[in-house]
Amino acid sequence: MADKTRFPTLRRRDVLTAAAGVASVAMLDSRAEAEAVDEAISAAGVNPHSVMKGRTMDVRGRDGMYVRMPRLDMESKGNFLAGLYVWRLHTLEKTADVRIRQIMAENGIDDETDMPWEEAVALVEADPIVAMTGRARHSHQKLKYAMLQREYHKLADEFLGEMARADKLGPGTLELNPSMRLPKYTTHEIHSMPGGYVGDPFAGHMYHAGTDLGAYVDTNFQDGVHMRMAEAAAVPEDGKVRRILDLGTSIGQFATSMKRSYPDAEVWGIDVGGPMVRYAHMKAVDMGVEVNFAQRLCEDTGFPDEHFDIVTSNLLFHEVKKQAAVDIIRETYRVLRPGGVFSPTDANDPHQTAHAKFTWWYNYRWNHEDWFLDWMEVDFTGEMQRAGFKVVEVAKKRGLRPRWIGIKV
Numbered sequence: 001m002a003d004k005t006r007f008p009t010l011r012r013r014d015v016l017t018a019a020a021g022v023a024s025v026a027m028l029d030s031r032a033e034a035e036a037v038d039e040a041i042s043a044a045g046v047n048p049h050s051v052m053k054g055r056t057m058d059v060r061g062r063d064g065m066y067v068r069m070p071r072l073d074m075e076s077k078g079n080f081l082a083g084l085y086v087w088r089l090h091t092l093e094k095t096a097d098v099r100i101r102q103i104m105a106e107n108g109i110d111d112e113t114d115m116p117w118e119e120a121v122a123l124v125e126a127d128p129i130v131a132m133t134g135r136a137r138h139s140h141q142k143l144k145y146a147m148l149q150r151e152y153h154k155l156a157d158e159f160l161g162e163m164a165r166a167d168k169l170g171p172g173t174l175e176l177n178p179s180m181r182l183p184k185y186t187t188h189e190i191h192s193m194p195g196g197y198v199g200d201p202f203a204g205h206m207y208h209a210g211t212d213l214g215a216y217v218d219t220n221f222q223d224g225v226h227m228r229m230a231e232a233a234a235v236p237e238d239g240k241v242r243r244i245l246d247l248g249t250s251i252g253q254f255a256t257s258m259k260r261s262y263p264d265a266e267v268w269g270i271d272v273g274g275p276m277v278r279y280a281h282m283k284a285v286d287m288g289v290e291v292n293f294a295q296r297l298c299e300d301t302g303f304p305d306e307h308f309d310i311v312t313s314n315l316l317f318h319e320v321k322k323q324a325a326v327d328i329i330r331e332t333y334r335v336l337r338p339g340g341v342f343s344p345t346d347a348n349d350p351h352q353t354a355h356a357k358f359t360w361w362y363n364y365r366w367n368h369e370d371w372f373l374d375w376m377e378v379d380f381t382g383e384m385q386r387a388g389f390k391v392v393e394v395a396k397k398r399g400l401r402p403r404w405i406g407i408k409v
Contacts, residue, residue: 054165054166054169054282054283054284054285054286055166055286056158056161056165057162060075064221064222065223065286065287066222066283067286070155071151074151077147077151078209078213081213082212082213082214082217082218084140085140085144085214088137088140092132093133093137095133096129096130096132096133099130100355101355103123103130104124104354107123109123109354111354111355112353113354114352114353114354115354116357117360117361117373117376119354120354120355120357121358121361123354123358124358125358125361134366135366137367138192138366138368141191141192141214141367144213144214145192145193145194145206145210148205148209149200149206152205152206156201156202159202159205160201162282163278163279163282166281166285166286167278167282171284171285171289171290172281172284172289172291172292172293173281173292173293174277174278174281174292174293174294175292175293175294175296176278177274177294177295177296180295180296180297182198183297185320185321185371186272186273186320189368190319190368191210191368191369193206193207193210194206196273197250197271198272198273198274200275202275203273203276203279204275204276204277204278204279204280204282204283207250208283223253223256225400226257226314227257227260228400229257229314229345229400230257230258231261232345232400232402233258233261233312233343233402234310234394234402234405235309235341236309236407237407238339240309241262241265241310242264242265242309243267243307243308243310244265244266244268244309244310244312245268245269245270245301245303245307245335246258246267246269246270246312246313247270247298247301247328247332248270248271248298248313248314248315248319248320249269249271249277249293250271250276250280250314251276251280251283252269252280252281252291252293254269254314255267255268255269255280255284255291255293256280256283256284256287256289256291258312259290260289265309267290267291267292268292268293268294269291269292269293269294270293270295270296270297270298271295272295272296272297272298273295274295277294278293298316298320298328298331299324299328299331300327301331301335303335304335305334306335306336306337306340307336308336308337308340309336309337309341310340310341310342310343311335311336311343312344313328313345314344314345314346315346316328316346317346317375317380318371318372318375319371320371320374321374322371322374322375322378325374325380326378326383329380329383329384329387329406330387332387332406333387333388333389333408336408337408338408339408339409341405341408342389342405342407342408343402343405344402345400345401345402360376380404381404384404384406387406388408389406389409390407390408390409391404391405391406391407392404392405392406392407
């Protein structure tokens with residue numbers, strides 16, 4: 001999708017300086033802003049006059065398809081934390097990255113040298129700049145999610161009522177399974193989000209706001225990132241796309257983007273997190289996009305054999321245990337029809353270098369990716385082949401498209 005799907009002039013969250021610690025807010029001409037929003041919504045295929053019926057907590061208006069935060073002070077705190085994220089990512093972590101290379105050079109280690117991750121960690125982790133950077137990442141995540149959880153729970157009755165109303169609306173359906181047995185690995189607080197994806201009724205709200213104030217800050221306007229992922233998703237050679245399944249759908253941004261790209265297809269998004277799919281359904285209802293969301297395990301989907309033409313996933317596998325990753329690949333093969341395509345956007349292709357291996361551990365330790373080291377041990381393409389897939393390399397680099405796809409032969 002062209003750049004018009006995001007709001008290129010929106011710069012509400014500017015970079016924090018280390019000394020001032022203040023995020024500056026750029027004011028936009030209201031007419032230009034409204035025109036840009038309308039253009040983005042039109043490009044996304046969403047009619048703003050026929051949708052936006054699911055939300056009742058839009059007390060401060062909307063930013064395109066999405067409601068603004070319910071309180072001005074909450075939005076201001078969010079802008080501050082988003083600015084802190086940008087500064088940390090582009091200044092502090094780049095400084096730490098340079099320091100890691102220096103440490104390796106001082107110890108006679110070429111940056112492309114392979115070594116066990118434990119050795120790379122022992123070499124680097126105690127350096128003051130590197131340690132401070134990790135602690136800053138940890139503290140930023142904690143502060144962000146503590147703020148979001150506190151603010152959403154202040155208005156708990158109103159937000160719960162909003163979701164309860166949306167539960168009964170369409171298009172699309174919602175299936176919740178509150179009595180399902182949750183595997184222990186799914187209950188961890190990934191990214192330091194309180195309750196993780198399953199333990200807080202506002203997990204979906206926190207995840208959406210948290211990613212917009214972090215990894216997607218000012219880059220995912222109107223789900224532009226997910227729309228580009230949908231456009232890059234692989235399709236069967238015969239071109240038939242009747243049913244699509246999105247595994248680990250989270251709050252449904254990829255699933256709704258697939259439906260917008262393939263409007264005639266039946267689209268399902270499943271996730272173990274009940275609060276996540278509940279929020280996803282409300283969001284899809286609000287957008288007028290027909291997607292069916294269900295609280296189910298990706299390794300035990302409950303769908304018939306050979307049911308789907310495409311199975312997608314986005315950043316799923318590094319958040320499950322090693323055995324779960326293997327089981328999900330096998331389940332994916334089972335539910336795809338012959339000729340169907342498995343199109344994951346997060347295929348594992350780690351660089352076997354000392355620097356890269358320290359980064360694995362850094363994500364595990366300081367970004368609280370509890371299963372990231374498990375994921376680095378998964379032979380992803382090998383497991384796809386053992387499940388029966390024909391594996392095809394479709395891109396040399398990671399990004400908004402899958403590196404590897406599996407075709408059911």
